[in-house]
Amino acid sequence: MSSEHYTPAVNPLPPVVVALVVFIMGIELAFTLGSRGIVGGPSAVGWRLEALQSYAFSPDIFHWIIENGRWPFEHLIRFVTYPFVSGSFTQAIFVSVFVLAMGKMVAEVFGGIQMLIIFVLSGVGGALVYALLLNPQYPLVGGFPPVYGLIGAFTWLLWRKLSLVGENQSRAFSLIAVLMGIQLVFGLLFGGTSDWVADLGGFATGFGLSFFLSPGGWTRIVGRIRRD
Template identity: 75%
Template sequence: MSSEHYTPAVNPLPPVVVALVLFIMGIEMAFTFGERGLIGGPEAIGWRTQARDSYSFFVSQFDWMLQTGQWRAEYLMRLITYPFVSVNFTQSVFVCVFVLAMGKMVAEVFGSVAMLLIFVLSGVGAAVVYALILAPGAFLVGGFPPVYGLIGAFTWLLWRKLSLVGENQAKAFQLIAVLMGIQFLFRLIFGGAPDWIADLGGFATGFGLSFFLAPGGWARIKGRIRRE
């Protein structure tokens, strides 16, 4: 059979998805190897803690900016950096698995740039929602909020597809309902911070951005405005 007719069994991952996963895992491997004394010397044991202090998103800092009107770059930067500092190796692995799965589907339909925008901006939206609801002592770290943004974009795709075939669009939200249910169950059993607020904020941001970033999305919105 000639190579011209060869079709791979699995579609290759979009480069932006691979790059994002390598970036997240690269940071995590540096922390993990440092904690085990394999690189960086004795001071490397504290790399993860130092990164959390320097790059996590703190509600108190956001509240201070709102109250004073002073928007410091070092605080605003944390809206983007916190997803890349994982709590532990396990968290980073789960984040990467979701990025590979959801990022691939979103990038193939929306395009690489739009997929990356959804990931980054969903992290920002999640942090803002979290800060507006939680007390000043709360903080965010880890990549699940922007991952939920990708889930929001994937849900939009299902929602749109169901509307085109005339089926119940509520079915598109089954995945997020299951994930939120699992989160509530784990919180009841093990306790912990209410990070589900940020995850839900990320989901809503990703879903909302899809109206604009999906192919032809902005044109459809302008068309509706003109008709009204």
């Protein structure tokens, strides 16, 4: 009998992408089921609020840290934890969909660990931009800033590809322009907060990190420095 290798029609998702989505949706399902009294008993109704108070990124707390020169771990960890605490089930679903789509493409090119670094540091970058450029009244919650970091890495891939074939590199930024335009329209029609600033900060962080974390990126940078 001749053996044939089976090639799946769709490439399997990188494990790190699956782990991120399971973590995000697992937390959200606990909040949702708890609020309906299905799990956790009476105290579970307040799980989301307690998590927001403990793990959301608070610009007020950040400015307090800067002013007092004190860096308690329970507040610094908010830079990393806020993307995993969604404000609603809908937000968690949208974040997960983007992580599946963008995370898969970035991880397949950059590698799983590099993709995770971009996700985490883009969340940090988005929070810093949010706190430093604005004086926001609302805490930052949900995974859109790191998701926009993945979009930034994907944009870098397009930007790099267009440069190699001699095409107009500005075309690579079409996706972020469309997404920002949609946010602007929704903000004008329905009102909203200034979270888009954090999203844009996450995008810029992801794009910038791609110069270092892309395959051979660090080698290219070192080579360019030596030539200069």
